[in-house]
Amino acid sequence: MTDSLLQSKVPQGAIGDKWDNYKADMKLVNPNNKRKFKVIVVGSGLAGASAAATMAELGYDVEVFTFHDSPRRAHSIAAQGGINAAKNYRGDGDSVHRLFYDTVKGGDFRSRESNVHRLAQVSLNIIDQMVAQGVPFAREYGGMLDTRSFGGSQLQRTFYARGQTGQQLLLGAYQQLARQIGLGTVKLWNRVELVDTVLVDGRCAGIVTRDLVTGEVRSHAAHATVMCTGGYGNAFFLSTNAMNCNVTAAWRAHRKGAYFANPCYTQIHPTCIPQADDTQSKLTLMSESLRNDGRVWVPLNAGDERPAAQIPEAERDYYLERLYPSFGNLAPRDISSRAAKRAVDSGRGVGPLKNGVNLDFKDAIARLGADIVKERYGNLFEMYERITGENPYAEPMRIYPASHYTMGGLWVDYELMTTIPGLYAAGEANFSDHGANRLGASALMQGLADGYFVLPYTIGNYLAPMLGKSIPGVDHPEFKAAEQAAHRRFQGFLDIGGTRSPDHFHRELGKIIWDYCGMERTEEGLNKALSELPALYEEFKTDLRVTGDGASVNQTLEKAGRVEDFFELGMVMCRDALERRESCGAHFRAEYQDAEGEAQRNDEDFAHVAAWEYTGDPMQSVRHKEELEFETIHLAKRSYK
Numbered sequence: 001m002t003d004s005l006l007q008s009k010v011p012q013g014a015i016g017d018k019w020d021n022y023k024a025d026m027k028l029v030n031p032n033n034k035r036k037f038k039v040i041v042v043g044s045g046l047a048g049a050s051a052a053a054t055m056a057e058l059g060y061d062v063e064v065f066t067f068h069d070s071p072r073r074a075h076s077i078a079a080q081g082g083i084n085a086a087k088n089y090r091g092d093g094d095s096v097h098r099l100f101y102d103t104v105k106g107g108d109f110r111s112r113e114s115n116v117h118r119l120a121q122v123s124l125n126i127i128d129q130m131v132a133q134g135v136p137f138a139r140e141y142g143g144m145l146d147t148r149s150f151g152g153s154q155l156q157r158t159f160y161a162r163g164q165t166g167q168q169l170l171l172g173a174y175q176q177l178a179r180q181i182g183l184g185t186v187k188l189w190n191r192v193e194l195v196d197t198v199l200v201d202g203r204c205a206g207i208v209t210r211d212l213v214t215g216e217v218r219s220h221a222a223h224a225t226v227m228c229t230g231g232y233g234n235a236f237f238l239s240t241n242a243m244n245c246n247v248t249a250a251w252r253a254h255r256k257g258a259y260f261a262n263p264c265y266t267q268i269h270p271t272c273i274p275q276a277d278d279t280q281s282k283l284t285l286m287s288e289s290l291r292n293d294g295r296v297w298v299p300l301n302a303g304d305e306r307p308a309a310q311i312p313e314a315e316r317d318y319y320l321e322r323l324y325p326s327f328g329n330l331a332p333r334d335i336s337s338r339a340a341k342r343a344v345d346s347g348r349g350v351g352p353l354k355n356g357v358n359l360d361f362k363d364a365i366a367r368l369g370a371d372i373v374k375e376r377y378g379n380l381f382e383m384y385e386r387i388t389g390e391n392p393y394a395e396p397m398r399i400y401p402a403s404h405y406t407m408g409g410l411w412v413d414y415e416l417m418t419t420i421p422g423l424y425a426a427g428e429a430n431f432s433d434h435g436a437n438r439l440g441a442s443a444l445m446q447g448l449a450d451g452y453f454v455l456p457y458t459i460g461n462y463l464a465p466m467l468g469k470s471i472p473g474v475d476h477p478e479f480k481a482a483e484q485a486a487h488r489r490f491q492g493f494l495d496i497g498g499t500r501s502p503d504h505f506h507r508e509l510g511k512i513i514w515d516y517c518g519m520e521r522t523e524e525g526l527n528k529a530l531s532e533l534p535a536l537y538e539e540f541k542t543d544l545r546v547t548g549d550g551a552s553v554n555q556t557l558e559k560a561g562r563v564e565d566f567f568e569l570g571m572v573m574c575r576d577a578l579e580r581r582e583s584c585g586a587h588f589r590a591e592y593q594d595a596e597g598e599a600q601r602n603d604e605d606f607a608h609v610a611a612w613e614y615t616g617d618p619m620q621s622v623r624h625k626e627e628l629e630f631e632t633i634h635l636a637k638r639s640y641k
């Protein structure tokens with residue numbers, strides 16, 4: 001049964017009418033009254049920039065916070081391959097329903113139908129919005145917007161700007177944000193980190209921040225607060241995320257009462273450059289778009305040491321094409337990642353450490369010519385060559401799965417509100433739309449859907465009844481208490497005086513999570529992680545060394561706070577993975593697989609969202625359920641064969 005706090009507020013009506021019904025019934029704020037409401041937006045990536053710019057354009061008084069020096073540095077800038085939309089420009093049979101269906105199926109039937117349908121509906125608006133802003137999407141010869149395929153779909157619905165789609169989209173959203181900053185409707189706080197969320201009388205009253213240059217701790221009050229703070233993929237230490245991505249904002253809200261949903265749903269992306277040595281601190285993505293033309297293979301026989309060019313066709317295993325003929329190299333990420341792991345585990349890995357598989361463009365170059373391949377993927381090929389010293393036009397790229405995206409996040413209802421009234425979450429920071437596995441090119445779509453087309457409506461529904469009522473100011477005792485707690489916490493890190501850096505602990509913690517809560521999980525491994533993590537956390541608390549002081553730029557001190565939050569999250573991730581006794585999407589429990597090694601869901605017991613409540617000790621967090629109801633799409637075994 002669904003827990004009473006997890007009411008999803010899904011509107012009445014047929015699936016295709018729900019969003020229209022919501023908008024027809026929601027409360028409105030008069031344009032002249034909007035400026036009386038202050039809205040805090042934490043994060044300036046695609047979700048944050050679009051939400052802040054749109055709400056400011058509507059007339060709200062908006063403040064934006066980012067720990068970067070410029071909003072343009074948000075991790076969204078790194079997105080490469082593209083953004084989905086059900087435009088059907090290709091005439092290949094796409095529709096809102098198909099995008100909805102593909103996304104629910106791609107997430108292995110573990111997402112809320114109503115949210116996903118709305119996402120598919122507003123995907124149409126996103127492309128128009130971004131084109132109107134001048135985003136230079138790729139175009140066909142005739143001038144129409146070009147599209148390509150991404151995993152988990154048999155259509156070409158992915159719009160792109162070479163391998164720099166996130167960059168171009170963020171520049172578009174940032175332009176609009178900058179316009180509002182210029183108009184004075186948005187106040188930007190940069191190089192400032194959220195360190196706490198403040199509740200007064202059960203609603204979110206604002207946030208507490210720490211200035212990363214001066215160390216100043218300061219409170220900010222608002223009528224409503226929106227977390228657009230990205231995902232937690234860096235919990236694994238090695239990931240494709242920007243180095244600064246972290247869970248702190250979401251976790252600090254979680255500690256104050258926002259439930260954290262499905263933390264064990266983490267996406268391991270199949271096409272990343274394999275790790276080169278043990279000291280590496282970052283992994284690089286090679287976009288999924290490359291699988292439109294690249295063919296994935298390993299030698300047929302284990303231990304084959306020959307260079308790729310010397311291995312004849314008959315001695316190659318194009319395993320994705322063999323196992324999943326309908327989707328081939330564009331099988332979804334969870335499935336492709338596991339297949340790559342199995343190939344490497346069977347001794348057929350390639351490269352100096354035998355820890356990769358081939359992504360080969362030989363056939364595409366022969367068919368299309370090197371110029372066309374360069375036009376489509378040139379910047380990715382260049383990036384690959386710079387990192388590996390190998391020329392992917394002449395020999396296959398080597399790729400291997402790596403942590404990339406997190407489907408879990410703050411639990412939100414249909415309005416994107418967390419379990420704390422007045423606190424919202426959007427973009428990768430919430431859990432909302434991707435179930436147990438996100439399809440490629442759907443994160444940018446979701447971030448922009450949330451920011452441009454959902455929040456600006458739903459937030460008004462919350463604010464309208466607050467008109468004329470005063471809100472607590474920053475002199476309220478709850479703000480003062482949170483400021484003091486923040487001071488104590490950061491001073492506490494400085495005072496430990498131990499011997500090991502935050503980075504050391506992050507690496508060790510990430511390894512435990514990767515080994516036991518990564519691509520494959522078992523009850524035994526998860527229990528091991530749950531005994532090792534608290535022990536390592538104790539060492540962190542007594543042996544951490546943070547140099548410098550708290551009153552000037554101190555990245556080691558910043559990192560200490562972020563690593564501490566990763567420790568707590570890591571424990572809840574493993575507990576979530578342990579409790580979910582089934583395999584679904586990216587959550588693969590080795591005990592639950594069919595004869596062909598595919599994920600075996602248990603719909604009877606686990607067709608629900610798991611949302612965790614903080615109790616003061618992450619090992620004692622309480623698991624709540626939101627039952628998922630499938631009224632439009634029938635639960636079925638997910639197959640890409």
Ligand SMILES: Cc1cc2nc3c(=O)[nH]c(=O)nc-3n(C[C@H](O)[C@H](O)[C@H](O)COP(=O)(O)OP(=O)(O)OC[C@H]3O[C@@H](n4cnc5c(N)ncnc54)[C@H](O)[C@@H]3O)c2cc1C
Nearest residue numbers: 043044045046047076080081082194230427428441443444
């Ligand atoms: C290499 C790579 C390529 C990708 N390519 C694609 C793609 O082609 N298509 C696709 O759909 N998706 C892609 N993704 C996923 C996609 O980029 C992200 O999911 C998406 O950009 C997240 O956007 P966001 O706005 O939610 O968060 P982000 O862009 O991560 O922004 C987070 C913001 O929050 C701020 N912030 C965080 N914590 C705090 C704090 N405590 N205090 C103050 N500010 C804070 C940061 O400063 C930042 O401004 C890719 C991901 C990676 C890693």
